[in-house]
Structure formats: C-alpha cells, structure tokens
Amino acid sequence: MKKICVLTVGLLTAASMTAQVAVVKEAEKAFKSADSYAAYQKALQAITPAFSNPETDKDAQTYWIPGKAGFKLYDDLFAKKTFGQDVNIIDMSNALLDGYNYGMKALDVDTVVDAKGKQKTKFSKDIVSQIAGHANDFLNAGAAYWEAHDYKKAYEAFNDYLEIPANPRLGKNAPAALPDSTATQIMYNCALAAWQAEMLDKAAATFDALLEKGYDDANAYDYAYSVAYQMQDEPRKLRYSQQALDKFGTSDPKFLQRVVNSYIESKDFDKAKTMLNNAIAADPNNAAYYLSLGVLLEQQNDFKGAKEAYQKAVTIEPDGALNNLYFGRMLVQEYNDLDEGAANMSQQEYNKYNYETMRPIILEAVKYLEKAYQLDNEQTDALRYLKNIYYVLNDGDNLLRVEGLLGK
Numbered sequence: 001m002k003k004i005c006v007l008t009v010g011l012l013t014a015a016s017m018t019a020q021v022a023v024v025k026e027a028e029k030a031f032k033s034a035d036s037y038a039a040y041q042k043a044l045q046a047i048t049p050a051f052s053n054p055e056t057d058k059d060a061q062t063y064w065i066p067g068k069a070g071f072k073l074y075d076d077l078f079a080k081k082t083f084g085q086d087v088n089i090i091d092m093s094n095a096l097l098d099g100y101n102y103g104m105k106a107l108d109v110d111t112v113v114d115a116k117g118k119q120k121t122k123f124s125k126d127i128v129s130q131i132a133g134h135a136n137d138f139l140n141a142g143a144a145y146w147e148a149h150d151y152k153k154a155y156e157a158f159n160d161y162l163e164i165p166a167n168p169r170l171g172k173n174a175p176a177a178l179p180d181s182t183a184t185q186i187m188y189n190c191a192l193a194a195w196q197a198e199m200l201d202k203a204a205a206t207f208d209a210l211l212e213k214g215y216d217d218a219n220a221y222d223y224a225y226s227v228a229y230q231m232q233d234e235p236r237k238l239r240y241s242q243q244a245l246d247k248f249g250t251s252d253p254k255f256l257q258r259v260v261n262s263y264i265e266s267k268d269f270d271k272a273k274t275m276l277n278n279a280i281a282a283d284p285n286n287a288a289y290y291l292s293l294g295v296l297l298e299q300q301n302d303f304k305g306a307k308e309a310y311q312k313a314v315t316i317e318p319d320g321a322l323n324n325l326y327f328g329r330m331l332v333q334e335y336n337d338l339d340e341g342a343a344n345m346s347q348q349e350y351n352k353y354n355y356e357t358m359r360p361i362i363l364e365a366v367k368y369l370e371k372a373y374q375l376d377n378e379q380t381d382a383l384r385y386l387k388n389i390y391y392v393l394n395d396g397d398n399l400l401r402v403e404g405l406l407g408k
Helices: 002-033 036-050 061-081 087-111 122-134 137-147 151-166 168-173 181-195 200-212 216-232 234-248 253-265 269-282 287-299 303-316 321-341 347-375 380-392 395-408
Strands: none
Touching: 002 036, 002 061, 036 061, 036 087, 036 151, 061 087, 061 122, 087 122, 087 137, 087 151, 122 151, 122 168, 137 151, 137 181, 137 395, 168 234, 181 200, 181 216, 181 395, 200 216, 200 234, 216 234, 234 253, 234 269, 234 287, 253 269, 269 287, 321 380, 347 380
16 A cells, blocks of 8 residues: 555656646747747746746756747847837847846756766856857847836846956856946946936945046046935945045035035044145135035034134125025024023113114024025025024014915
8 A cells, every 4th residue: 555655656746847847848939939028928937937846946948948038039129120120129128138147047057967977067158158149238238228217127237247247157258358448337327227226235336346446437426425325324425525535636625525524424523624724725715615614613512613614605605505504594593692691681681782782693694594595495494594583573574475485
C-alpha cells in the first residue's frame, strides 16, 4: 500500500514539473508571435507563475524567453517607426526595459554543470550581445519617458544607460565607457527624473555622485539643495552649498548664504559670523550678506545689531522684498519692546510717549511692510504684520483691505 502511495506522489510531482515546463513552452510560443506590447504583456502574464515555481525559477531560459522577446519587439517596433509607421514610443521603450530587466535576471542564473562537473553558461553570450547592442537605445527611451512625464521610468532608462558600460557581468563585450561629459549630463538628467518622481533618496544619491565630479552647471547645485531641503537633510544641504561655494565662489551670493544658514541652523554662530564678515569685507555693497548677518544676529538675540544689518541691506537694495520685510519686522519688534517698557506709565504719559516716540516707528514699519508685499505678493508674513498694525492704529479701511488679501 505504501509503495502505491509513494508511486502516486512521484507521478504527481512529475506531472507538476511537466506542467510548469509546458507553461514555459506555451509562453515562449506566445512571445514569438507577439507583435504589440499588449500581446507581449499577455504572454508575460502567462509565464509569470514560472518565476516563482521551484522547478523553473532557477532556469535562465525562464527569464531569457521574455528578455529576448522584449528586445525583439523593440527592434520590430523601431523598424516600423523607421519606415514611417505609427508606433507608440512608450510601448517600444517598455519592451526595451523589459528585455534588459529579464535579460539581467537570466544572466544571474545562467550556470549549467556539464557531465564532467564543469560550470558553463548557456545563454550569456546572447544576453550580453543583445544588451550591448541596445545600449544607446536607453537614452532615447529615457527621453521618451521624460516627454511623457513618466519620470520614474525616465530615471530607470537613464540609469540603465549609465550603468551598462560599467557592468562587470557584461565582461569584455560591454559597450565602451561613456565620455565624462556625456556621463555627467545623463547623470544630471537621471537626478532630475528621480526628483520629479519623488524618489528623493535616489535623486540625492545621484546628485552626490554628480557634484563629486565637479559638474559645471550651477543649476545642478540649486536643484540638489532643493532635494536636500525636501528631505530635511541638513548635512547634505551644507555639503551641496559648500561644494557650490567652492566651485563658483560668491558670483552668486545665495551659495554663501546657504552655507551661513546651515551654520546658523547648527548653532555654529562663530563660523557663520566669520564667513559673513569676510564676505562683507570683500564685497561691502552686497545686500544679501547684510541680510544673512541680520538673521545671524537675531539668532543671538542681538536685535539692535540685527536691525542695523537689515537697514543696511534695504539701503543697498531698496527693491529687495526680503530686505523690506525683515527691516519692517524689526521696526515692529522695536515698537513692541517700547510698548512693554511703557507698561508702568500713566495713561497721559503713555499717550504722549506713544504719539511722539512709538507711533513714528510703527508708521515707518508700515511703509517697509507694504513695499515688501508690493514687491512679492507671496510675502504673506508682511500682510500678517500689517493686519496687527492697522488694528492697533484703528485704521479700519486698511484693516479690511489686508484681511481681504489674506482671504479672511
């Protein structure tokens, strides 16, 4: 009885194995006749169970069937496009990426042992040939995905284009290394695509590599900083800003400002102040440096010094929205400090002091805060200060106007 049970189990196992092999064979036929990406996907769906079945998941052929078919479909669609036929570029690009991804999976498991116990490969030569032969096509695929706003796929295609020449698994048949100028430009595109796809870790890692190479476009350092800012990654913010400052100097003051701001964030006030003082000594008519100095002094509770720095900034650059906002804000702070200091005055003394000393300060603040908003209507902080001021001044018309601008 036991023998019958064992035999039955053996038959079932063999049948299962045969069934999986049959699945692969049937899928192979479907792939060979696939003349569209939709047909390719249908064949891929049929073979997918083989990717996780123990009888077939270690067989390189299981993966090379869809890999080779992906490359073939790409070539067929490319030929149609070349002869002027209407072709879906995204379908064509998808076939290319599938060909590569399944080809690499096949390459990972393409090891067979012959009768003498020696390890050999069965498909690797063909796989490497197909990948190397299509290496330049990944650049076009990345561009197509970018145009279609599929930034995740654009990142994947650009990244494949960069990695294929350096992939050791392709051996001596790998494509020639890209020229540095080409590689860095594509790396830049790759970083931007990852950023647009909200893959911030990948974007930052790509920017890390790009900036280490000393990329020449200042915008790259700007975008890298924006990624680090979104990630709230203070070390990266400082590193990117310092790299930009080292490369471009103070030709664009924002790089030094960012370095200083990073030091302020980390409470390294002495280093920040030294940098700013040196920058001001070298370029005394740069309003941005005085603005940063004001922020630094505020952090150190030196409000008198901060006010003087902001006043210097707005004097040098009267049409700078932040210069007007920050100086106006310090005038409000001065008014509030005077108001608190007058707490023990009689009402008569306070009224006289307010009219002669405090009121001129708050009216001067109004002038700068109004100008800050006129220069940049996104400076809603200016409106919030103005709302409080017009309430204190009992100026109903302006209060209603400002509340309307605030949407209240």
